[in-house]
Amino acid sequence: MSSSSGLLTEELQCSICLDVFTDPVTTPCGHNFCKTCLNKCWDNSQTCNCPYCKETFKRRPDLKINTTLREVVDHYKKKSPEKKPEVLKKPEVLCDVCEERKLKALKSCLVCQSSYCETHLERHLRVAGLKKHKLINPVRNLEDYICQKHERPLELFCRDDQTTLCLMCGITDHQNHNTVPIEEESEKKKTQLMKTQKDVQQMIQDRIKKIQDVKHSAKVRKRNTEKEKAARVELFTDLIRSIERCQTELLEMMEEQQKAAEKQEEVLIEELEQEITELKMRNTELEQLSHTEDHLHLLQIHSSLCSSRNTRNWSEISVKTDKSLETLRRALTQLQDTLQEKLTQTDLKRMQQYAVDVTLDPDTAHPYVILSVDGKQARCGDIGQKLPNNPKRFDLFTNVLGKEGFSSGRFYFEVQVKGKTKWELGMARESVNRKGSITLSPSHGYWTIWLKNGNEYKALSSPSVPLCLRVKPQRVGVFVDYEEGLVSFYDVESSSHIYSYTGQSFTGKLYPYFSPDLNDGGKNSTPLIITPVKYNK
Known part of the structure; x- marks a missing residue:
């Protein structure tokens, strides 16, 4: 059966013979095959398993024709008729003796080098001398069956020279060679051809199986790719969440730092303003005393005014600058660690499948x-x-x-x-x-x-x-x-x-x-x- 063309061909195709189903049956695992193909496959195997997914069945399933699928196949075949291979017809050989209306030849004689219909062949079957002639199925090119040297039928095969001979060639040029009747050599060659045909059939089956393996591998790869894609989507979703969480935490931290810095600045400014007020009062006192005429009073309070009062050394106090770069660096390092951990977790999870x-x-x-x-x-x-x-x-x-x-x-x-x-x-x-x-x-x-x-x-x-x-x-x-x-x-x-x-x-x-x-x-x-x-x- 030759494969039909059309959009549904693959869906209606047996994966064993790679052709449109004939009497489709369904295995317990849900795959469809031609009934003959599946039975032949199981007959040649010690175990019963699905040729497509390799699931093994403890007992050989009782196969019933999938009537619904068969109806679909029949409908499809009607819409897409099969293209049967053309058979090369041999040209018809006519009788050489018939004069008016040439009849189809029944046999060709290698001795007479003529072809005869049933009527004109009768003498070769009756006359003693003609009975010894070599008759074959009718052929047009009789000269190919005759020795060009001796004009005798080619009846022998020389195994040494791998060529056909007439009886005279066997006696003269091939006297000491290994010669056998062409019928014997033909049977031997047929045996070899049957072996070659068997090898070719095995090669076909091997390639069909290889196609099944490739399809199965493609199906497994596709399934694994889908799982891998899902895992990667999950990974990147987690990473996006981690980045968003890191961004939120970073902004909150920067906001808290800003508030803390503003509060510190307010306290410092308040302290500085307080000291400025005190220093201004002291400066006024010093200014007044510098013009006093009360010498005794000046001497009495001089030590207290000139002594250093409890004021802060503001040169040792610095205002902290922007820490956002340092905070960002820490956040990015933490994010990098999180990313590496997520990637390793994903890799490890994938490896654990093996x-x-x-x-x-x-x-x-x-x-x-x-x-x-x-x-x-x-x-x-x-x-x-x-x-x-x-x-x-x-x-x-x-x-x-x-x-x-x-x-x-x-x-x-x-x-x-x-x-x-x-x-x-x-x-x-x-x-x-x-x-x-x-x-x-x-x-x-x-x-x-x-x-x-x-x-x-x-x-x-x-x-x-x-x-x-x-x-x-x-x-x-x-x-x-x-x-x-x-x-x-x-x-x-x-x-x-x-x-x-x-x-x-x-x-x-x-x-x-x-x-x-x-x-x-x-x-x-x-x-x-x-x-x-x-x-x-």
């Missing part, structure tokens, strides 16, 4: 590292356990890897480090050295951070990078994007970014890497704990 279940691998654990029964905790003991020294096991440092390796995509996990004074976390390449001294660096296959001496954090790049953290992380999130070459670490509880390795080139599998570090006389006895991801709201 959470994977990580379990510690006992075959890699150093003998001093003690794992919990569920494989979710690792602590360092004081005595080494008696364990087989297999190639996967670390034998010098207190390290352990996760069981699950990852060679593509994105993944995320969280580890509780609360109460520890030393630890190491990150990712390691499967091929890393496990024996003797190791170097934690990307060039040696490790992407890690560590804590030493209770408060010294570092990223173990080349060279190492000291990390200044505002708060001590209690739970660390590790995110990896294999294709992007990214390994990021986050403080989950404060929703803050710790460090990221970017632009890395990963090869082979990556495994989660852990080290609870030495017990340190009980000071560092708390285990590292792989915790379930609690999605940030």
